[in-house]
Amino acid sequence: MHDGLELKDVTIRKGGNVLLSLSRKIEPGEVLSIMGPSGIGKSTLLSFITGTLAPAFEGEGRIVLDGNDITEVRPDKRRVGILFQDDLLFPHLSVGANLAFGLASGGSKAERTAKIEEALAEVGLEGYANRDPATLSGGQKARVALMRMLLSEPCALLLDEAFSRLDADRRAQVRSLVFARAMDRNLPVLMVTHDAEDAKAAGGEVITLGTSTPTGEAP
Numbered sequence: 001m002h003d004g005l006e007l008k009d010v011t012i013r014k015g016g017n018v019l020l021s022l023s024r025k026i027e028p029g030e031v032l033s034i035m036g037p038s039g040i041g042k043s044t045l046l047s048f049i050t051g052t053l054a055p056a057f058e059g060e061g062r063i064v065l066d067g068n069d070i071t072e073v074r075p076d077k078r079r080v081g082i083l084f085q086d087d088l089l090f091p092h093l094s095v096g097a098n099l100a101f102g103l104a105s106g107g108s109k110a111e112r113t114a115k116i117e118e119a120l121a122e123v124g125l126e127g128y129a130n131r132d133p134a135t136l137s138g139g140q141k142a143r144v145a146l147m148r149m150l151l152s153e154p155c156a157l158l159l160d161e162a163f164s165r166l167d168a169d170r171r172a173q174v175r176s177l178v179f180a181r182a183m184d185r186n187l188p189v190l191m192v193t194h195d196a197e198d199a200k201a202a203g204g205e206v207i208t209l210g211t212s213t214p215t216g217e218a219p
């Protein structure tokens with residue numbers, strides 16, 4: 001059972017200046033959208049949650065996932081899944097081998113193959129395991145990236161402009177698929193987007209962070 005993702009008094013600073021502050025719990029099955037001007041620190045907030053904050057920033061506050069404080073937990077042990085605008089598939093590996101990266105180790109070869117086939121079927125890509133990612137459309141690659149991430153059984157999903165490289169039709173399709181698969185698993189979803197349509201489609205609360213950078217710098 002998931003218990004949601006809670007950001008407790010999170011503040012991100014750069015060079016001592018506050019970029020953003022947020023305190024909010026995202027419940028299982030809820031999508032919270034974050035919008036705001038370029039450079040305000042939206043992606044940086046996500047990197048604080050995944051544990052990959054760049055050295056230029058200081059992060060403060062606590063991150064609680066499914067009731068556990070993960071603020072000091074190693075990034076690969078946090079069970080936070082993230083999708084970016086780039087699908088980040090390994091180009092030299094087949095679709096199936098890419099998906100295998102999401103799977104926890106263990107299980108027989110047959111079990112692993114079955115899980116990969118099941119994952120492909122979930123996003124309408126039955127029989128694609130041996131395909132080279134370069135032969136897939138942008139939307140198909142995005143679906144593979146989604147399933148690779150979900151196979152790792154995350155407890156929360158972060159989206160960083162995840163649909164922005166897709167054309168309007170594919171964008172709407174992939175977006176519905178991502179929300180549907182996240183809702184099947186009852187995951188809390190935190191989405192950073194520039195696109196009002198994304199936020200509308202998410203159906204949840206939209207938080208718009210500052211209209212100018214608190215540092216006074218041009219974004």
Ligand SMILES: Nc1ncnc2c1ncn2[C@@H]1O[C@H](COP(=O)(O)OP(=O)(O)OP(=O)(O)O)[C@@H](O)[C@H]1O
Pocket residue numbers: 014019036037038039040041042043044045054055056219
């Ligand atoms: N690794 C880094 N080192 C130093 N500064 C960085 C680094 N990454 C981003 N920045 C700067 O920190 C600020 C916040 O960046 P961030 O990418 O989080 O903003 P954002 O709100 O996600 O912007 P966008 O909407 O354009 O993606 C920006 O001024 C950016 O130039």
